Amino acid sequence: MAEKVTIATVARRARVSRQTVSNVLNAPHIVREETRERVREAISALGYRANQAARQMRTGRSRLIAVRIEPTRDGVNGSVLDRFLHGLTEAAEAAGYRVMLYTAPDSRSEIGAYDSLLGAYDLDAFVLTGTEHDDARAAWLTERNVPFVTFGRPWDDPAQTRSLGRAAVPSPHPWVDVNGADGVAQATRRLLDTGHRRIGFVGWPTGSGVGDDRRSGWADTLRSAGLDPTGLDRAAPDGFAQGEAAARDLLAGAEPPTAIVCASDSLALGALQAVPGPGDSAAGSDHRSPVAVTGFDDTPVAQAIGLTSVSQPLAQAAACCVDLLADVLDGGRRGGPVGSRRSDPAAGGPGQVLLRPSLVVRQSG
Amino acid sequence: MAEKVTIATVARRARVSRQTVSNVLNAPHIVREETRERVREAISALGYRANQAARQMRTGRSRLIAVRIEPTRDGVNGSVLDRFLHGLTEAAEAAGYRVMLYTAPDSRSEIGAYDSLLGAYDLDAFVLTGTEHDDARAAWLTERNVPFVTFGRPWDDPAQTRSLGRAAVPSPHPWVDVNGADGVAQATRRLLDTGHRRIGFVGWPTGSGVGDDRRSGWADTLRSAGLDPTGLDRAAPDGFAQGEAAARDLLAGAEPPTAIVCASDSLALGALQAVPGPGDSAAGSDHRSPVAVTGFDDTPVAQAIGLTSVSQPLAQAAACCVDLLADVLDGGRRGGPVGSRRSDPAAGGPGQVLLRPSLVVRQSG
DNA sequence: TTGTATGCGTTATCAA
DNA sequence: TTGATAACGCATACAA
Numbered sequence: 001m002a003e004k005v006t007i008a009t010v011a012r013r014a015r016v017s018r019q020t021v022s023n024v025l026n027a028p029h030i031v032r033e034e035t036r037e038r039v040r041e042a043i044s045a046l047g048y049r050a051n052q053a054a055r056q057m058r059t060g061r062s063r064l065i066a067v068r069i070e071p072t073r074d075g076v077n078g079s080v081l082d083r084f085l086h087g088l089t090e091a092a093e094a095a096g097y098r099v100m101l102y103t104a105p106d107s108r109s110e111i112g113a114y115d116s117l118l119g120a121y122d123l124d125a126f127v128l129t130g131t132e133h134d135d136a137r138a139a140w141l142t143e144r145n146v147p148f149v150t151f152g153r154p155w156d157d158p159a160q161t162r163s164l165g166r167a168a169v170p171s172p173h174p175w176v177d178v179n180g181a182d183g184v185a186q187a188t189r190r191l192l193d194t195g196h197r198r199i200g201f202v203g204w205p206t207g208s209g210v211g212d213d214r215r216s217g218w219a220d221t222l223r224s225a226g227l228d229p230t231g232l233d234r235a236a237p238d239g240f241a242q243g244e245a246a247a248r249d250l251l252a253g254a255e256p257p258t259a260i261v262c263a264s265d266s267l268a269l270g271a272l273q274a275v276p277g278p279g280d281s282a283a284g285s286d287h288r289s290p291v292a293v294t295g296f297d298d299t300p301v302a303q304a305i306g307l308t309s310v311s312q313p314l315a316q317a318a319a320c321c322v323d324l325l326a327d328v329l330d331g332g333r334r335g336g337p338v339g340s341r342r343s344d345p346a347a348g349g350p351g352q353v354l355l356r357p358s359l360v361v362r363q364s365g
Numbered sequence: 366m367a368e369k370v371t372i373a374t375v376a377r378r379a380r381v382s383r384q385t386v387s388n389v390l391n392a393p394h395i396v397r398e399e400t401r402e403r404v405r406e407a408i409s410a411l412g413y414r415a416n417q418a419a420r421q422m423r424t425g426r427s428r429l430i431a432v433r434i435e436p437t438r439d440g441v442n443g444s445v446l447d448r449f450l451h452g453l454t455e456a457a458e459a460a461g462y463r464v465m466l467y468t469a470p471d472s473r474s475e476i477g478a479y480d481s482l483l484g485a486y487d488l489d490a491f492v493l494t495g496t497e498h499d500d501a502r503a504a505w506l507t508e509r510n511v512p513f514v515t516f517g518r519p520w521d522d523p524a525q526t527r528s529l530g531r532a533a534v535p536s537p538h539p540w541v542d543v544n545g546a547d548g549v550a551q552a553t554r555r556l557l558d559t560g561h562r563r564i565g566f567v568g569w570p571t572g573s574g575v576g577d578d579r580r581s582g583w584a585d586t587l588r589s590a591g592l593d594p595t596g597l598d599r600a601a602p603d604g605f606a607q608g609e610a611a612a613r614d615l616l617a618g619a620e621p622p623t624a625i626v627c628a629s630d631s632l633a634l635g636a637l638q639a640v641p642g643p644g645d646s647a648a649g650s651d652h653r654s655p656v657a658v659t660g661f662d663d664t665p666v667a668q669a670i671g672l673t674s675v676s677q678p679l680a681q682a683a684a685c686c687v688d689l690l691a692d693v694l695d696g697g698r699r700g701g702p703v704g705s706r707r708s709d710p711a712a713g714g715p716g717q718v719l720l721r722p723s724l725v726v727r728q729s730g
Numbered sequence: 731t732t733g734t735a736t737g738c739g740t741t742a743t744c745a746a
Numbered sequence: 747t748t749g750a751t752a753a754c755g756c757a758t759a760c761a762a
Contacts, residue, residue, distance in 0.1 A: 372740065
């Protein structure tokens with residue numbers, strides 16, 4: 001066990017005061033070049049590393065970012081969080097932060113978790129995933145002035161908010177999101193381009209921001225192509241079996257769609273079971289399904305079975321989250337090589353980034 | 366922003382000294398009951414929570430456990446880490462610890478990460494996943510007396526270790542693992558029970574501890590049933606395409622197997638593509654594949670497509686990891702309601718837990 | 731530009 | 747059983 005090397009050790013070795021060492025660390029520009037070099041040399045020679053606990057006690061900042069790890073929901077989409085987390089950890093490290101995990105069975109208890117986490121650990125910020133309508137978590141954190149960023153837009157219903165009277169409009173907060181409507185539109189447009197005219201949609205029931213957004217991408221694309229989406233969509237909770245049932249229902253109609261766009265890979269996987277497979281067709285080993293199916297999230301399942309799917313730039317989204325947090329935490333005096341990612345440079349408010357997903361075309365569509 | 370409530374605030378309110386408050390927190394038994402109650406009341410009335418940073422500075426312990434989040438490897442198996450992480454976070458919270466994430470592109474740089482993490486954050490312990498032969502990370506941590514537990518057995522080659530001379534035998538460390546051989550044996554035995562006699566195996570090339578372990582479960586089971594496994598196994602790196610190729614090769618033989626056991630869901634998914642599907646058979650909609658295929662890990666993919674697979678008790682494994690760490694960190698004076706999980710109570714060494722996986726039977730086999 | 735003194739909130743040592 | 751005092755490592759106001 002090596003001797004503990006503190007700022008005093010470094011100071012002795014570099015024959016300066018502790019304060020000078022501290023200055024080299026926190027405000028290098030005010031130290032004379034020669035001294036600075038000597039101190040730096042001592043630092044690396046001794047392998048000195050600042051003690052976070054002591055620093056935190058003094059500054060009140062922990063350089064810790066908390067993010068909730070959810071229980072794997074339906075399973076198929078679980079890896080999305082996984083990839084996001086990895087990106088987040090990597091980006092945080094680069095910015096000098098660390099990621100701390102916490103769990104909560106639901107949003108209500110999540111707020112309770114904030115309280116104890118903040119009390120004990122002086123967390124610098126939170127990353128919230130999966131925003132809901134009028135998210136109570138965002139409100140709680142805003143109210144207490146706790147920095148946070150959400151991966152997911154705030155899906156506040158403007159009408160409802162307005163009806164609350166007063167200035168109930170939630171103050172804007174930094175967020176990063178992926179344009180789901182755009183992704184679904186890409187998928188739909190590609191189907192149109194390849195000749196499909198009757199394109200169905202299987203998505204989640206109305207009410208979830210994410211789901212409604214994705215559905216609109218499909219409907220709007222059809223409309224701008226002069227097609228009527230009416231009757232061509234089905235609502236189903238996320239899940240394999242639900243997707244299969246919805247697709248079956250869609251295909252049972254008088255004029256069944258020749259392609260189905262789904263709001264998730266889980267639904268798409270189910271839908272794939274419902275469409276007549278290549279084996280049932282007369283032709284031999286043509287792997288192309290007569291009914292094209294596309295999913296959303298480009299999960300490992302999609303990669304494995306050759307499902308065309310919309311891929312979210314998760315690593316980039318995570319990096320944006322960290323950037324936005326760093327903007328707030330480090331007082332905007334960052335500005336490294338990351339480039340400006342603000343989607344709306346005109347607005348003076350907090351950064352809000354909407355990323356564009358990409359379509360990964362595979363055999364299924 | 367509520368006033369900062371420290372141990373001094375509590376002391377004032379309870380009209381005791383700060384030390385007494387500290388005692389109530391850390392050594393309740395030495396405080397008179399009446400005083401203790403008064404202090405406890407003040408604590409909850411004020412909503413006091415101990416400041417981790419200050420505590421850490423004094424005790425040198427952070428109550429932080431670090432675990433590496435790997436980049437999603439081949440994808441399909443990614444969710445395993447996800448579920449393990451969730452279990453770990455939950456168990457750690459219950460034991461009063463927190464989980465901190467870090468990344469590293471490979472094992473070599475992972476050791477570098479230890480160094481800086483330990484220097485800056487005074488981490489209490491590490492959880493290592495995916496142990497390798499003669500794991501350098503374990504050696505490094507052992508040498509520096511850093512507490513850690515591995516999820517995965519140490520796969521040290523006894524012969525090689527011995528040949529190094531000296532006492533090169535690595536000192537044992539706490540580990541938790543799932544008995545892969547047992548899991549594959551369960552799958553194989555079930556196939557035998559359902560009448561299969563020619564059962565193939567598709568696994569990873571010899572050399573990986575995990576892979577060899579799983580293969581042995583298959584081979585041993587066949588042998589104890591009086592069958593000869595020779596020629597019935599194929600080695601392939603993990604992956605969908607690799608699994609398909611290996612299975613195809615296996616099925617191309619003169620006497621092709623009627624069932625294939627795979628070392629992973631990725632391989633199994635590939636193998637499924639290689640076997641004649643139900644659609645190719647004469648009979649109608651019998652969903653049962655003529656060639657049974659089983660996977661390993663019970664990933665979401667398996668759940669979605671109905672692949673029989675071996676399921677690891679990840680939440681339990683994670684809980685065991687935390688228990689073992691707590692044993693070390695809290696000096697063995699734990700012993701809550703978790704029950705003794707030591708697999709070898711006779712050995713005085715560090716706890717080592719081998720858990721039994723379970724077979725999830727679905728349509729594919 | 732560099733050095734000195736002080737305090738962050740907690741726990742450990744020791745005396746009362 | 748309780749209370750006073752010191753110390754953990756760092757950063758900051760202030761003096762030199």
